[in-house]
Amino acid sequence: MSHIVGKSAYKSLEERLNRFPQGAPPSKVLYDILAILFSEKEAELVAQLPIKPFTVKKAASIWKISEKDAKNILDTLASRAILLDTIHKGVQTYILPPPMAGFIEFSMMRTRGDIDQKLLGELLYQYMNVEEDFIKDLFYSSETKLGRVFINEDALEKTREAQKTMSSNTLDNLVQVLDYEKASHIIETSDHMGISMCYCRHKMQHVGKACDAPMDICMTFGNVANSLINNGYARRVDKIEGMDLLQQAYDSNLVQCGE
Numbered sequence: 480m481s482h483i484v485g486k487s488a489y490k491s492l493e494e495r496l497n498r499f500p501q502g503a504p505p506s507k508v509l510y511d512i513l514a515i516l517f518s519e520k521e522a523e524l525v526a527q528l529p530i531k532p533f534t535v536k537k538a539a540s541i542w543k544i545s546e547k548d549a550k551n552i553l554d555t556l557a558s559r560a561i562l563l564d565t566i567h568k569g570v571q572t573y574i575l576p577p578p579m580a581g582f583i584e585f586s587m588m589r590t591r592g593d594i595d596q597k598l599l600g601e602l603l604y605q606y607m608n609v610e611e612d613f614i615k616d617l618f619y620s621s622e623t624k625l626g627r628v629f630i631n632e633d634a635l636e637k638t639r640e641a642q643k644t645m646s647s648n649t650l651d652n653l654v655q656v657l658d659y660e661k662a663s664h665i666i667e668t669s670d671h672m673g674i675s676m677c678y679c680r681h682k683m684q685h686v687g688k689a690c691d692a693p694m695d696i697c698m699t700f701g702n703v704a705n706s707l708i709n710n711g712y713a714r715r716v717d718k719i720e721g722m723d724l725l726q727q728a729y730d731s732n733l734v735q736c737g738e
Contacts, residue, residue, distance in 0.1 A: 488519045491526035498530055499577040504612040512602050515594050516561065516586055524552065525561070525575060532565070532572040559593070560585035563706040576703075587682055588675035588697060588712050600685025662735040665700060666721040673704035673713025674724060692731045696724055 489510050496503045503509055513522060527541050539549035553573050557564040561582050562573045576582055586599065666672060675697045683689040698721070699707055707713035716724070728735060 488522040488526070489513050489517075492517065492522040495526040495528070495575075496578055501577055501579065503578045506606065506610060506612070508602055508606045508610060512583070512599065512606060515599050515602070516559075516582065521552075521556065521561075525556070528575050530575075532567065532574040534570060534572055538573070557706065558710050560588070560707060560710055560712045563703060564709070565702040565706055584678040585707065585712055587678040588707070590676070596681075597685045600682045603682050604686045604688075662725055663722065666698075666718055666725060669700040669704070671701055671705040671708065672716050672718070672721050673699045673708045674716050674720075675699065675707065675713040692733055693727060696728055696731075696733070698724070 490505075492513055493503060493505050493509060497505075517525065524542060528538065529541075535546050535550045535553060538553055539546045542549060542552075553562060553564070556562040557573065561575070563576055564571060564573050566572070576585075583603065586594070587596065587603070590596065674695060677692075677694050677697045680689045680692065680694055699713055704713060704715075708715045725735070
C-alpha cells in the first residue's frame with residue numbers, strides 16, 4: 480500500500496511542477512530524482528502549494544495544520560533549497576522555484592551528506608543528457624525562454640579600441656550593446672550576490688565527465704541569492720569580488736548565461 484501512496488504523491492508533485500512554463504517531462508528517472516529530494520509526505524505537501532509566493536498562514540490553511548507546524552515544514556524545505564524564503568514588505572514569504580533554473584540546480588550547488596549526490600548526479604545526467612526530453616522541453620517548447628547569453632565584455636573592449644579608427648559614418652551604423660546585456664551590469668546593480676559550486680560540473684564529476692574549469696563560480700543574484708546564502712547554499716560576495724570572479728570566468732573561457 481505504501482508503494483502506491485508514494486507513486487501518487489510523486490505523481491501529484493510532478494503535475495504541480497508542470498504548472499510552470501518550464502516543467503519536467505515525466506519519466507521513471509524523474510520520479511527517482513524526486514524521491515531523493517523529497518520524502519513521500521513532503522511531495523504530497525509541496526504538490527499543494529501555489530505558484531505565486533505565499534505566507535505561512537496560506538500554507539497552513541492549504542495543509543489544514545497549525546501555523547507553527549507549517550512554518551517548521553517550510554523552513555525545513557527552505558534549508559534544503561527546495562523552497563526559497565524571502566521577506567516581502569516585512570512579511571516572510573516562500574515560493575517553490577521551478578525544477579530548472581531552480582531546486583534541481585540548487586541540490587548540487589554544494590557538497591552535502593544528507594543525500595546521495597553521486598546517485599543524484601548520475602540520475603540528473605540520465606534525465607538531462609541522455610533522455611533529452613527535459614532539455615528539449617526546457618528550451619524549445621515555450622515562447623518563454625529560460626535565459627540569455629551575455630556578451631563577452633573582453634571582446635567588446637577590443638571592439639571599442641577598433642572603433643577609434645573608424646569613420647563617423649561607420650560608427651553611426653554600429654549596434655549598441657546595452658547594459659542589461661552585460662554580466663558586469665548585473666553584478667553592479669544587484670542587492671545580493673551569492674557564489675556556489677557549479678551545478679553542471681558537479682553533476683558531471685559524478686559521471687566522470689567534468690571539465691577543469693573553476694567549480695566555485697556559479698553566480699546567483701537578488702532574493703534567490705539571499706535565500707541560498709541564508710541557507711548555506713551560497714556564500715555572500717561583494718561587487719569587487721564579483722567582478723574578479725567574472726574575470727576568472729572569462730579567463731577560463733566560460734560563457735555567462737542569465738536565467
